Amino acid sequence: MIMEKEDLIPANDFCSYHHISYSFISELSEAGLVEVTVLEDQQYLRQDQLKELEKLVHFHTDLDINLEGVEAIAHLLERMQELQQNIRQLQHRLNIYEG
Amino acid sequence: MAEFIDYYKILGIAKTATEDEIKKAYRKLARKYHPDLNPNNAEAKKTFQQINEANEVLSDPEKRKRYDQYGENWKHAEQFEQARQQQGQGSAGFSGGQWQGYEGFSNFGGEEGQFSDFFEQMFGGRRSGRQTRAYKGEDFNAELQMNLADAYNTHQQILTINGKKVRITIPAGVDDGQVIKLKGYGNPGINGGPAGDLYIRFVISTNTAFKRLGNDLYSTVKLPLYTAVLGGEITVETMGGKIKLKVAPETQNGTKIRVKGKGFPVYKKEGSFGDLYVTYNIQIPTGLTEKEKELFHQLANLKKS
Numbered sequence: 514m515i516m517e518k519e520d521l522i523p524a525n526d527f528c529s530y531h532h533i534s535y536s537f538i539s540e541l542s543e544a545g546l547v548e549v550t551v552l553e554d555q556q557y558l559r560q561d562q563l564k565e566l567e568k569l570v571h572f573h574t575d576l577d578i579n580l581e582g583v584e585a586i587a588h589l590l591e592r593m594q595e596l597q598q599n600i601r602q603l604q605h606r607l608n609i610y611e612g
Numbered sequence: 613m614a615e616f617i618d619y620y621k622i623l624g625i626a627k628t629a630t631e632d633e634i635k636k637a638y639r640k641l642a643r644k645y646h647p648d649l650n651p652n653n654a655e656a657k658k659t660f661q662q663i664n665e666a667n668e669v670l671s672d673p674e675k676r677k678r679y680d681q682y683g684e685n686w687k688h689a690e691q692f693e694q695a696r697q698q699q700g701q702g703s704a705g706f707s708g709g710q711w712q713g714y715e716g717f718s719n720f721g722g723e724e725g726q727f728s729d730f731f732e733q734m735f736g737g738r739r740s741g742r743q744t745r746a747y748k749g750e751d752f753n754a755e756l757q758m759n760l761a762d763a764y765n766t767h768q769q770i771l772t773i774n775g776k777k778v779r780i781t782i783p784a785g786v787d788d789g790q791v792i793k794l795k796g797y798g799n800p801g802i803n804g805g806p807a808g809d810l811y812i813r814f815v816i817s818t819n820t821a822f823k824r825l826g827n828d829l830y831s832t833v834k835l836p837l838y839t840a841v842l843g844g845e846i847t848v849e850t851m852g853g854k855i856k857l858k859v860a861p862e863t864q865n866g867t868k869i870r871v872k873g874k875g876f877p878v879y880k881k882e883g884s885f886g887d888l889y890v891t892y893n894i895q896i897p898t899g900l901t902e903k904e905k906e907l908f909h910q911l912a913n914l915k916k917s
Contacts, residue, residue, distance in 0.1 A: 568648045576643050586649065597652060601789050609823040609830065 521550055521557035531570050537580065541569060544584045617730045619666035619679065627680070631671070638667040665727050675735060749799035749808035756812050758782075759819045764851050764877060773797050773810060780812075785827065785879035788816040822851060827886025829875040835859065835892040850874045850888055857890070865894040 528535050535556070541547045547566050550557045558566065572578045572586055620627050623637040641663045643649070650656035669675045752773070766784040770777050778797065786792075791813045798808020816824075823830040833848050843861030847854050855874065868891045875886030900908070 571648070572646075576646065577639055578643070590649070590651065594651060605788055606825065608818065609825055 520560050521552070522560060522563065524549060524556035524558050527558055527563070527566075531567070531574065533570060533574065537570070537573065538566075540580050541566070541583075544580075544587075546584065546587050615730060617662075617665075617728055619669050622662050622666040623670065625670075629670075631673075634667070634670050638663065638671065642667075661727070665731050668727070669731070669735070678735075748805045749801045751798045751808040752810045754810065754812050755815050757815050757817065759817050760822065760824060761820060761851070763814070763816050771812075774799075782814075783880050784877040785881070786814050786816070787826075787879065788814060788824075790814050790879075820851065821849065822888075824876055827876045827878050829886065829888045830891070831888065832891045832893050835863065835894050837894055837897055839863075840865070840892065840894045848890055851876070859892075863892060863894075865892065867892045 524535060524538055528538065538547060538549065538556075538558070542549045546569060547562055548559060550559065569583050569587060572583045573580065578586065620629070623629075623634065623641065625633055625637045629637070642660065645656045645660040645663060647653075647657045647660055650660075669679050754771075754773075756769070756771070763782075763786050764784060766781065768779055768781050770779050772778075774797075778794070780794065791811050794810040794812065796807045797810035800807050818824065821831050829851065831849070833846070835846060838844075839846060839859050840863045841861065843863070844859050845856055846859055847856050850871070852874065855871070857869070857871065868889055871888040871890060873885045874888035878884040878886065897904070
């Protein structure tokens with residue numbers, strides 16, 4: 514995937530804004546929850562993943578949830594969204610027979 | 613007049629609660645009701661806003677003092693106004709800085725404009741000076757109701773968003789539950805932040821004889837007994853108009869046939885359509901004449917012999 518630099522945010526800027534250390538991002542990255550792009554030895558984050566990432570940061574900083582907890586929540590939320598989507602599809606299918 | 617709100621009750625703590633107890637109670641409830649942990653749950657969102665507001669007041673010693681002092685008697689406007697003038701109001705200003713922030717209002721800290729009237733009157737509105745970042749405006753979520761016939765054709769619709777009229781083009785084939793994003797049509801940003809986005813979810817009602825599943829349509833048509841037995845031709849409705857179908861001899865009741873390309877338009881693929889599945893419901897003749905009955909008897913006897 515070709516990435517324009519304008520679509521990237523320096524990870525350090527993000528960390529200082531949220532008062533977190535880069536190690537948190539790094540660990541989220543290791544867990545596959547965020548993608549870090551390295552350009553000229555600098556770590557960057559894609560703009561389109563910031564909203565999702567900020568959600569995880571807030572779980573950690575504001576709700577006092579440790580990294581393992583954040584990781585578990587992220588997976589459960591993903592699963593929950595899949596299930597909600599499945600329910601919507603099933604309701605839709607049911608309408609075909611009941612509607 | 614806004615109703616008095618018991619912030620202690622909301623957090624489930626005593627009036628004598630320490631700062632630490634308030635913090636613990638708040639975090640406990642926030643972990644349960646945080647909107648990011650309860651996607652698509654309006655009830656949790658509302659509860660979280662109340663919890664957040666309670667914490668906003670009780671975790672700030674100055675606000676808590678004012679709340680404790682005037683809270684229950686806050687309707688005594690004169691005294692209340694005096695108190696406000698003495699205390700002054702917290703103000704929020706933009707502290708500058710290059711990082712504009714990307715936080716949407718789904719984040720922790722609640723949503724601007726979502727505090728109760730009580731809070732607004734007691735504390736003169738917005739949260740205290742700690743909020744000086746540039747925030748992206750709140751995203752709006754809206755539902756757009758339309759019927760299946762509307763979704764069949766590409767059409768334009770005028771929506772009123774924040775008092776502004778916006779014309780959007782809705783491509784044919786849009787799905788029930790599908791969400792489209794209109795960038796920048798949400799709430800304006802705070803302190804120079806970008807405006808939020810508008811997410812429109814389509815809710816498509818079935819008001820036709822057709823059921824839709826993906827791009828395919830399903831319908832049931834009545835088939836005269838004689839056509840079913842002997843074969844022939846019938847005219848059936850599709851969403852694009854009437855078509856003629858050949859019926860094979862000895863067609864059974866409940867037979868389902870596929871009519872290729874007569875289903876629903878495929879989203880953003882002009883000229884491409886799903887299929888139509890027609891189920892035959894064979895009609896047994898009623899009110900038979902003596903002659904017809906006799907002929908059926910003859911048929912029945914033929915089968916027996």
